[in-house]
Amino acid sequence: MNFHQHVILKYSPEEGTRHGRYPAPPDRETLARSLQATGLPAAIVAHLAAQARPAVLMPTTAGDEDTIPAGASKLGGRPDLPQGMAWPLRPPYPDADRRAQYYNHKADDLLANPPSWAGAEGAERFSREYRAKAQAVATDFPLAFFGQFNLAELAQAPGFDPIFPTEGRLLVFYDYWIEPEEFTHEAAVGWRVIWDPSPVAELVRAPVPQALLAISNDEWSCVFPPAPVTTPRSVITPMPYNDKGWDAFPLDYNAEFAAYDGWFCAFGTPDEAGRDNHQFGGFPQPLQNGLQARSQLAANGLNCGGDVWSTAQAKALLKSAPAWRLVVQIGADPHARLADVGAYYVMMHEADIAARRFDRARVVYQCD
Template sequence: MDNKEQLFDRLKANGLDKYFDKLEPIVRNTIRLYLTSCSEDSIPIGQSKIGGKPDLPASFSWFTETNTKTTKKLWIFGKETEQTITKSLSFIAQINLSQISQFDSENLLPKNGILYFFYADEQDAWGFDIKDQNKFKIIYFDGDLTTLKRFEFPEDLENSRFRPCLIEAKQEISLPSYGYGLDEEMKFTDDEADIYYDKIYEDGNINKLLGYSDNIQGEMELECELVTNGLYCGDPSGYNDPSAKELEPNAKNWRLLLQIDSNDENDMMWGDCGRLYFWIKKEDLVNKQFDKSWFSLQCS
């Protein structure tokens, strides 16, 4: 949906225009990313893209994750030994902000520089454990773009050499998805809720910057807050922890930074037709503190 005028027209056409005044204040700007498959050679170095090979500063190295593997020798008095294993992360996207920030009506993104997104090659992290913190990287580079070079895939990157796609960005609006409690807030009837999710809310193009996340399993902001404060959310223990109640109000500070779908154009598949979400607190986004980000993976 392009703008609030279209939202009003769609609400009116479906008999829900009485809710416009309550919906309008919570609408968020989003930057939809429309993909076109192409060859790597047709994408200029430093251009925004999803998939393919990253254009990093020549002084950089390909980003990796480091894990410790513990093994024990078979005999009875054998000692445990630890082995450090380093593995390349998969390259997800690079966003040239000088090309994209013009669509950011809320002025949340930096105006210049490049954001790089990486994630675990084996997709063995879902974001509900603080131990996953080395399974993804969001890197912000605001230096001289003439120092960029296109990196070749590392030999150990086996599962995720994604096809490159050019990005066409478009400014649109974003509405709350499933799991945000909108039904209760608006006091929809059951029929009205069905109409809202079928006719008003739309998640046709999932790839986007900012706005609301298009949830598969429910909202993720609370999980981001709890996990980044050391609580495990792979089971109810983190949510039931005594400190969770104190942390819960902070969930509202988290914002979607980038959302990537399972895309045929890239040959990307996240779990079972899932989505990859990168998150950041609004204050950290404004202050360009991308090292404080988090991520989630959801699938059906």
């Protein structure tokens, strides 16, 4: 077999295909068989199969808030919070002045140079939105609710990684309106990941804050319809070749790389419709490079822009970048109306996962 062909692995009929893409392998043996079909050397196949991580896929369906049990896994809707806990707010961004200046500049530019696609009326409307964002970044503001994940239920799946808690729920909130960049330390106020071990009987389904309803409409909304997780499915996830722990073979564009790239790409990406895009644990399906490296540097106070990568401090910190792990991957979802323009990755350092320091998680948005 010519290594430079993009191999499309073919599972047996009972394993199936969907929408021209192939599902993640259900077990390590299936993953190894499909890798063997690429013609990669046996030693590399064995190494990659051994490195693969278990994960749980979380398919969703359209739901009704009134019929979804308290504490159940779901995207969107209203969060189930312990009694007395308010809907999470983010404080003003530490660099609010810089952010406000950016939005005000965008507002001024729109009015001075209305784009042809918007016209004067559209430019005025978008300009008002930028002004509102300029004010919002300097004040407390509620975070959008992405979803909650029942760890006790997910832990019943063989693909659940025991590094995570097996009780309670993990809730993910994010500043969907501002969509903070992942590569600065200051952006971290723009998300909240909460591990709540409260008994289900003590949960209260929180009402959506008026401030979120006020910026939502039929065309765009940061209040998502509830999409309950149906039947979690265990899979084995292969290591992306841009993972900082990659050591299977050198990443020059050679025969091995071409074979693995074609094989890995056959699984699709989480910004595609018609596939199970939400995943708990395992290796991510990144849309760009830098998930671990940017998380490591930004979490330690470094802005990943400019020439910071060449500094001694950055080089020292990057030695620990392989320890950053995927907690949850949230992709396109027609039921929760999460658009197919990217995916969100909740990343944490292994030490913080083990110590249950979920407040140190980072939420990374990537798009093609």
